[in-house]
Amino acid sequence: QVQLVESGGGLVQAGGSLRLSCAASGRTFSDWTMGWFRQAPGKEREFVAAINWSGDSTGYADSVKGRFTISRDNAKNTVYLQMNSLEPEDTAVYYCAAKRFWRLVRGMNYEYWGQGTQVTVSS
Secondary structure, eight states, X not given: OEEXXXXXXXXXXXXXXXXXXXXXXXXXXXXXXXXXXXXXXXXXXXXXXXXXXXXXXXXXXXXXTTTEEXXXXXXXXXXXXXXXXXXXXXOEEEEEEEXXXXXXXXSSOXXXXXXXXXXXXXX
């Protein structure tokens, strides 16, 4: 089992920044591919970013490329999502997720999910 707890969400003005954190516990964190997803009201959950176990491979949705950065600290069992130049369209609940392999990382086939943290961007 892997338990995931997100934090760092909040209300920010357009153009501002937030850093989300996801603390993992349970099985060896460094074995897992980690992803961030988001779900806006009335919309389906969508892929945001992913990072492999070592941090040397990352992937991003086109909508956030160049603005968001995913990173991880295996010593702290934590994955981060640095979000810059935020836009009202980024408003959503952000979820952290874990999967065993660096494969099909943009899909929803992650084994473990956190409860989410709300990000609201005002215009």
